[in-house]
Amino acid sequence: MLNDPSLSVTQTCGDCPIRHRAVCARCETDELEQLDQIKYYRKYEAGQTVVWSGDRMEFVGSVVSGIATLTQTMEDGRTQMVGLLLPSDFVGRPGRGNAAYDVVATTDLVMCCFRKQPFEDLMNKTPHIAHRLLEMTLDELDAAREWMLVLGRKTAREKIASLLSIIARRDASLHLRSAEGQLVFDLPLTREAMADYLGLTLETVSRQISALRKDGVIHLEGKRHVTVPDMERLLEEAGDDADGGMLA
Amino acid sequence: MLNDPSLSVTQTCGDCPIRHRAVCARCETDELEQLDQIKYYRKYEAGQTVVWSGDRMEFVGSVVSGIATLTQTMEDGRTQMVGLLLPSDFVGRPGRGNAAYDVVATTDLVMCCFRKQPFEDLMNKTPHIAHRLLEMTLDELDAAREWMLVLGRKTAREKIASLLSIIARRDASLHLRSAEGQLVFDLPLTREAMADYLGLTLETVSRQISALRKDGVIHLEGKRHVTVPDMERLLEEAGDDADGGMLA
DNA sequence: GACCCGCTTTGACCCAGATCAAGAATGGCA
DNA sequence: TGCCATTCTTGATCTGGGTCAAAGCGGGTC
Numbered sequence A, B: 001m002l003n004d005p006s007l008s009v010t011q012t013c014g015d016c017p018i019r020h021r022a023v024c025a026r027c028e029t030d031e032l033e034q035l036d037q038i039k040y041y042r043k044y045e046a047g048q049t050v051v052w053s054g055d056r057m058e059f060v061g062s063v064v065s066g067i068a069t070l071t072q073t074m075e076d077g078r079t080q081m082v083g084l085l086l087p088s089d090f091v092g093r094p095g096r097g098n099a100a101y102d103v104v105a106t107t108d109l110v111m112c113c114f115r116k117q118p119f120e121d122l123m124n125k126t127p128h129i130a131h132r133l134l135e136m137t138l139d140e141l142d143a144a145r146e147w148m149l150v151l152g153r154k155t156a157r158e159k160i161a162s163l164l165s166i167i168a169r170r171d172a173s174l175h176l177r178s179a180e181g182q183l184v185f186d187l188p189l190t191r192e193a194m195a196d197y198l199g200l201t202l203e204t205v206s207r208q209i210s211a212l213r214k215d216g217v218i219h220l221e222g223k224r225h226v227t228v229p230d231m232e233r234l235l236e237e238a239g240d241d242a243d244g245g246m247l248a
Numbered sequence C: 001g002a003c004c005c006g007c008t009t010t011g012a013c014c015c016a017g018a019t020c021a022a023g024a025a026t027g028g029c030a
Numbered sequence D: 001t002g003c004c005a006t007t008c009t010t011g012a013t014c015t016g017g018g019t020c021a022a023a024g025c026g027g028g029t030c
Helices: A029-037 A116-125 A127-153 A156-175 A191-198 A202-214 A231-237 B029-037 B116-125 B127-153 B156-175 B191-198 B202-214 B231-237
Strands: A039-044 A049-051 A059-065 A068-073 A079-085 A102-105 A109-115 A183-186 A219-221 A225-228 B039-044 B049-051 B059-065 B068-073 B079-085 B102-105 B109-115 B183-186 B219-221 B225-228
Touching: A029 A039, A029 A116, A039 A059, A059 A116, A068 A191, A068 B127, A079 A127, A079 A191, A079 B127, A109 A116, A116 A127, A127 A156, A127 B068, A127 B079, A127 B127, A156 A183, A156 A191, A156 A202, A156 A225, A156 A231, A191 A202, A202 A219, B029 B039, B029 B116, B039 B059, B059 B116, B068 B191, B079 B127, B079 B191, B109 B116, B116 B127, B127 B156, B156 B183, B156 B191, B156 B202, B156 B225, B156 B231, B191 B202, B202 B219
Parallel strands: none
Antiparallel strands: A039 A109, A049 A102, A059 A109, A068 A079, A068 A102, A183 A225, A219 A225, B039 B109, B049 B102, B059 B109, B068 B079, B068 B102, B183 B225, B219 B225
């Protein structure tokens, strides 16, 4: 199940590759050891479902590498993505037994998990873990509300630009691989997944991406490899304040 | 400022009219006394702005009576409502200095507030207040994600039915004034506010409400007074599972 | 190297909801 | 009792994005 040598279970939580946003960011040594005892890694292949909506969820955890999505589906098949989980994002909710959404691995995925009951016990003993979770949940709430503006009021072109901005920003903060102000990244989503996130059809997504390419806002190599020559321009296209911007 | 005799500041937090969802639901007597010491009431008139997005927010609190809304606005004036605050809902976020959204009193509004710093101090000493807040924030996050499905994938008619369902449900849980299975309530929002919540125009809202009335899904007296003869039917129109339904 | 399969692009057409434009209720106030 | 300002309804028309349909990729694999 776990064959990546960089992810030895002997590493302490403090060494965790995602510790910069992790729940344990402020823990003492002994608390870190307790966290390490209930920690384990899980791997999923691209396309695998991590949990189905309504199923019992026996763990919480963070994404270490890869991308997962949270999705809601209506009886007639219409689907809406309600969350995009990138490395360092938290999954699952203490105090809740069942998943509220489908969680799907969009790419190959590694998660750092904590068994639910022991994690909750630890949370009850160490207040700053609860605080950290509250902070993270408030961040997610802000991101969700920001996305409500995208879904409710933005045009298709603005929606695409908004999504690209978020991915570019998150990607940049992870890899810092920008050359002379340019941002370069690979789209981790199919056109259909982007459509489900944006409340559009995949055809409209494709057309708008083509339009942004024609207008020089982005440059494409193949279908997935994106270069953003001017981030300011992209933010303008997204309809955001150039300075402030998305809080995702 | 405070002339309603039913809201004497001498009442304890345990007597708070909104205590059923309040942060203090599990507090001990001495903690309740501490909460009472930093508690006060605020009144706003319909139309007044409680805080502007970006402004310093020096309190947190709950809605006691009336309705408030959370709103985001783009530079060109497009607005999206991102939260509807009904009695018992919590406002503000511990650990955050500035408001992220405009908070507006839609009707006359009474709030039960706690000064922010003392509240945070108390929260740091009493873990179950932090837990309660985490629970409430997770509920809000679920509601926001549910709303993303409404905004991204539902038709205008379904959107209206969804909004009416939520208001009917919340109203019913407050007043329990249903006669022989019917639900009766007053719409607390203008057509324009509904449009801002649903990502529609006010004309479309008006037309769809008329359509639902013609089809017998709802009955209207005047512009605001609504009767729902069959809640199941309304939920069907909203595109929800008849049994499960919105978790707002 | 030919074939296949999932993903993507592009075109032609259509329709739900936006926009523009009158009016009609409602209700507060003199 | 009538006036005025909101708020709401309804009609006519327009359009952005959906729907349906048909090619174009790559990139595995036999």
